[in-house]
Amino acid sequence: MDALRAALQQQIDQDRILGTVTAVAHRNELIFHEAQGFRDATSGMRLQAHDLFRMMSSTKSITAVAVLMMQEDGRLDIDDPVSRFIPSFKDQQVAVAPPGTTSPEEVRLVPAQRELRIKDLLTHTGGLSSAPMGGLTSVASLINKVERRQGDSLADYVDRLGSMALDFQPGSRWAYSPTDGFDTLLRIVEVCSGLSADVFLEERLFQPLGMRDTAFNVPAAERGRIVPVVQRAGDSWQAIPSMFGDGPYRHLSGAGNLFSTAHDFLRYELMLLNHGTLEGRQILKPESVRSMARNHVGQLFDEVYPDWTGGFGFGLGVAVLEDPSCGHGRGLGTFGWGGAYGTVTWSDPELELAVVSMVQQPGANLTSVIAPVLRDAVSSHRAQG
Template sequence: MPADNDLQQPAFNDAALARIDRVIQSEITAGRIPGATLLVERGGKVGLDKAYGSLRPDGTVAMTTDAIFRIYSMTKPIVSVAIMMLAEQGRLLISEPVSHYLPELANLQVAQETVAADGSRTMQLVPCEREMTIQDLLRHTAGLTYGIFGAPTLVKSAYTASGIESRHVTNAKLIACLATLPLAFQPGTTWEYSRATDLLGALLERISGQTLDVYLEEQIFQPLQMHDTGFWVPPEQHHRIAEPFAIDPVTSQPVRLIDVRSRPDFLSGGGGLVSTARDYLRFARMMRNGGELEGVRLLSRKTVEFMTSDHLVGMDQASSAAMYLPGPGYGFGLGFAVRTATGAAYTPGSVGDFHWSGLAGTYFWIDPKEDLIAIWLMQAPEQRDRYRQLVRNLVHASLA
């Protein structure tokens, strides 16, 4: 239910909903993206559940509302929920050092890089001032990074050289690689998008004794009836996979997405899942409802409040990194960007709304004040920033 319990009816402006259709169709007609799905719900009423354009870039098959998309980092909120379920069960404390469960990661060192006048880089290693905690992993302040995003550094080069960026790494190999690599920042100081949630997936495997696919299926997907969500698509459902253009029509860059037609070597807790809009709506409804859906409770109301609060409070330098992806007006909770101000951001919203997105262009947000859920799925990574803003503007304009 909405926080203020006074939403006006109807929940949507019909003329503005029709405009959403026109704008998205014009984007497809212009050849920017092959197709997409958009699902918008407010106050328990679905205002939009639409498929646009084509499932495949050749235009031979129409997009469907049950199309299966690679959701990449929209995997992260699901894995974060799984970790907090363990915390509620008393099986871990998020204040604990990661090395308590993964002793291979004890005694890590931090890289301090120096750039000379000629542009050459040198690096020296210093001890961690404190160990990374599970909370650090959940909020991306563990000191880890990705080797494939952002400006090049010696640490990022070391990531790439280690093989950690390969799709053929496993969660066991992920731990082994990270044990040999320096951290990019002192734990607890800087928000840096990173392998942190992949490491949470490996942690789930270590604690549960199950592979991540089995664990998430039993603990989250089956209870929430998310039947089309997993790490790969079974052969009989391959015809539902949404595909991108081979070359992005705006940037002229090649588009290469993960192969989801068979079980991968790497069950990536940070970016490996596929899903549909209707499946992800069930996860989002559970979060909007304070941890419960249709009589199934995964988390307590207080834990959901905790996860969707800003966990960067008091960390003055946390958002100073060049690639602070939550952006202005947002802090970061435990798996979600969390809005801290009505202004400052690029798009409308409410204090307390929370969201995340995926590399290939998928995006969702939940606005408890407006009792709003929106899920946008496409496969166009080069266009992801534009459409996150465009779709959010259009949806907020439709609220009555």
């Protein structure tokens, strides 16, 4: 793994990142788990392999697995309407307006042609609080006024989301829902299981997988392990506030506020790579993992922003590589997702790899650095027999 170590160090030396923790397993064996660079902008302290990272949207994959667990338990079907579990989502409306409008007065509401389904939220095809992307605008944001209040629980907030207009007819487009879609999904898990999100995930996923450092709220004694979020400012690095604040959190976001380590998320990706089982313990059935890792949206994701999404379909909470020429060396069928501060994880069935890349700075993504090196390493290993 000297080539991987050198490629990552080059990113640090060129001031593209301040530091990173990377973990890789091949054929279920750990072949790389190292911290490189620094953990903050001022102290000169080196990153440690066990440091804690804000996973941001890497949380979404975890939420998708929780939903699939509830489906396996017979508590829901992903084709169920959201209103079955959260009645405020009944009889939603869709916002429409002339192209390019910025005026709320030009927005009108029409009935949704069908109810919003759980699967729509899992695949970002529901139109709930969509982010502008690929030239698509969020018309509904011009009139929607629902905001998270201080002290809100997940139940408090999600119940109010049902009053919001959708950006488009459910299932008709792909547009990323940064927070509200997956917060709604995690609330559905709470309703189905009768447990709070943190208790459910600890009992059903984190503890069985040995993810001992993954949680929404980090214990006070461990908070010193949290890596600060940084950005480049001219010729230096500076710390910046995190999007979700410092916690503790009452609102447990299924979209983005888990903390974790490279060790923990590698175990999670290995479970997915092994069809739902790790070290003899089944977390998901193989058919659930296959559903998660299958493209459910046709060309909707591939076409939304070709420079980024081209060659990919979208599964349940994860992007799915359908054209390997777009994957920077990753194999056909690779599936995974990342977070706003540079956490990226994936499972690659073709190359038999589970990969975790941890950074804490907006916009950082080391996939194009890591993936080609791993492709070369696996190819060399296979050539040697």
